[in-house]
Amino acid sequence: MFLYNIGIKLYYFAVWLYSFFNAKAALWINGRREQQIAQFNNSTWFHFASLGEFEQGRPILEAIRTLHPDKKIVVTFFSPSGYEIRKNTPLADAVYYLPLDTAKNAGQFIDAIKPGMAIFTKYEYWYYYFNELHKRNVPLYIISGIFKPEQVFFKWYGGINRKILTFVTHFFLQDDQSKQLLYNLGLNNATVSGDTRFDRVWTNAQQPKELPLISEFKNGQKVFIAGSTWPEDEKLLATLPALYPNWKFIFAPHEISEEKINSLVNLLPGGTVVKYSQLGVHNSQFTILIIDNIGMLSSLYAYGDIAYIGGGFGVGIHNTLEAAAFGLPVIFGPNYLKFNEARELIALKAGFSIGNEGELKGIADTLITDDAFYSIASKKIRTYVQEHTGATQMIMGHINP
Structure with a gap:
């Protein structure tokens, strides 16, 4: 217990020191x-x-x-x-x-x-x-x-x-x-x-929240959604909009500080980008949208066709299931092995791991241009989520007070 107690105190001290330079750490302390x-x-x-x-x-x-x-x-x-x-x-x-x-x-x-x-x-x-x-x-x-x-x-x-x-x-x-x-x-x-996540995302997909400004931006076109992205993801994804001018792209970065948002804007083709906070009534002329708030992503996927899930070039990918529940084939980086669903989606050929720009362009092109391949992947991924629901009912049968 001595080492455990020392570890807890050292952790607190490290966060306290970091709080003088980092807003999130300051929130943790204060x-x-x-x-x-x-x-x-x-x-x-x-x-x-x-x-x-x-x-x-x-x-x-x-x-x-x-x-x-x-x-x-x-x-x-x-x-x-x-x-x-x-x-x-x-x-x-x-x-x-x-x-x-x-x-x-x-x-x-x-x-x-x-x-x-x-x-x-x-x-x-x-x-x-x-x-x-x-x-x-x-x-x-x-x-x-x-x-x-x-x-x-x-x-x-x-x-x-x-x-x-x-x-x-x-x-x-x-x-x-x-x-x-x-x-x-x-x-x-x-x-x-x-996993109760399957129940959560399936319920969300059956009752999606309406987002009128996103519908206006979509304007009936196909949409590629990049969710929970980090800079390493965004450097690769920034090459796609120019290759598929008939598609629209939505970026929902993991971090939304002004500095991070501006860095993303600078990566993308000029004149085509709009932030969600700047959307007006008429916004369908833009081809790239950056979500500069937190909490919309799970509802955004209802308007998408393909999803890229960020984090795979860092400690690990973020939530693939939110997109999967809407039938969106998912692409992600190489650090996915500790996530059971990611491995299973790859086995189903409904999820795809990429390690570089060439691989990203290859799978994106297949999903965008091969309608039969896309249709099969979309059906498989949605069925996969539905078949894995039921954890909530089982747990509640045991713990219901």
């Missing part, structure tokens, strides 16, 4: 410092690392809110990117930053919200919070959990991490490999239920 935790009794506590995990766990959150409208729900986030966007969600009675994982903080926080049940999505394993819940006999569930052999839980030095796992009441897992890895540790309290 948000925790300034928040006041309200008192609840027998609440349901949901914790999410960030925005992606919130959307992943949202089907369970919505189901509990619907079935038990009088039950208080408390949501916590680790990251500002989740908290700042969802701090006013009507699905929760209170939204907080998760206080740093210390024995004192865990005790005080759980004393305040008095959870009758805690639900963590995918990952985020905190020793003191889990231990405190365990001591108080509060059921703790992991939903859409996934484990890989290279994780610290399965290393010789991961003793404290394995101890954390023993505090979990039940694991709801994405795949059989995760269940086997837990079984190898002597943990049998696991069910392969699938």
